[in-house]
Amino acid sequence: MYDKDMETDGYTGPGKVANVLAESQGDRRDIRVLDVAAGTGLCGEELSKLDFCNVDALDASQDMLDVAKTKNVYKNFIKEFLGSNRLGIDDDSYDAVIGSGLFATGHVKSDCLEQLIRIVKPGGAICLAIRENRLQTNEGCKDLESRMAALQSEGLWQQVSREIFPAYSSGDDGVVYLYTVL
Numbered sequence: 001m002y003d004k005d006m007e008t009d010g011y012t013g014p015g016k017v018a019n020v021l022a023e024s025q026g027d028r029r030d031i032r033v034l035d036v037a038a039g040t041g042l043c044g045e046e047l048s049k050l051d052f053c054n055v056d057a058l059d060a061s062q063d064m065l066d067v068a069k070t071k072n073v074y075k076n077f078i079k080e081f082l083g084s085n086r087l088g089i090d091d092d093s094y095d096a097v098i099g100s101g102l103f104a105t106g107h108v109k110s111d112c113l114e115q116l117i118r119i120v121k122p123g124g125a126i127c128l129a130i131r132e133n134r135l136q137t138n139e140g141c142k143d144l145e146s147r148m149a150a151l152q153s154e155g156l157w158q159q160v161s162r163e164i165f166p167a168y169s170s171g172d173d174g175v176v177y178l179y180t181v182l
């Protein structure tokens with residue numbers, strides 16, 4: 001149902017983050033990737049098309065993880081809430097984190113970024129996408145870019161690219177961010 005709605009909506013976020021991450025990686029087959037707020041697994045499906053073979057899914061909803069499981073593109077399924085709370089994942093566990101459609105009021109907020117950085121190895125990548133107009137209009141997203149910049153000032157990560165792209169969802173532009181963890 002969600003996947004059909006997203007198809008009708010022309011939602012391109014998962015394909016975009018997967019491509020941006022793929023372009024930043026040399027040998028992508030074995031790098032360990034975590035799809036955060038994975039939902040029904042659309043990002044995992046896109047990563048699979050690009051030959052990523054070592055991808056885990058994290059979501060707060062068991063129902064969503066159960067749907068993601070049916071896609072046969074993930075290795076492990078992690079039911080965790082993304083926020084300022086410490087995730088039950090060791091430091092430096094992943095080569096990359098990917099996420100699309102996660103930042104919104106009532107969903108994921110910028111307070112989870114430190115945890116995402118903590119679980120990615122130094123030199124690893126974090127690639128996230130959001131609908132561009134949410135940055136101005138959505139209470140949960142208004143501080144996203146200032147928080148991203150603050151974490152860069154603190155020396156935790158470095159922005160590689162920030163690209164506005166057309167037709168993220170419902171014809172609206174999206175923004176895709178790529179960071180290197182320091």
Ligand SMILES: C[S@@+](CC[C@H](N)C(=O)[O-])C[C@H]1O[C@@H](n2cnc3c(N)ncnc32)[C@H](O)[C@@H]1O
Nearest residue numbers: 037038039042060061064081082100101107108
């Ligand atoms: C709009 S869906 C996006 C799913 C997928 N990434 C995609 O692009 O289709 C948002 C997902 O975030 C999950 N979610 C919302 N808030 C969360 C949180 N704080 N921690 C973890 N998952 C959360 C929801 O359960 C839902 O599966």
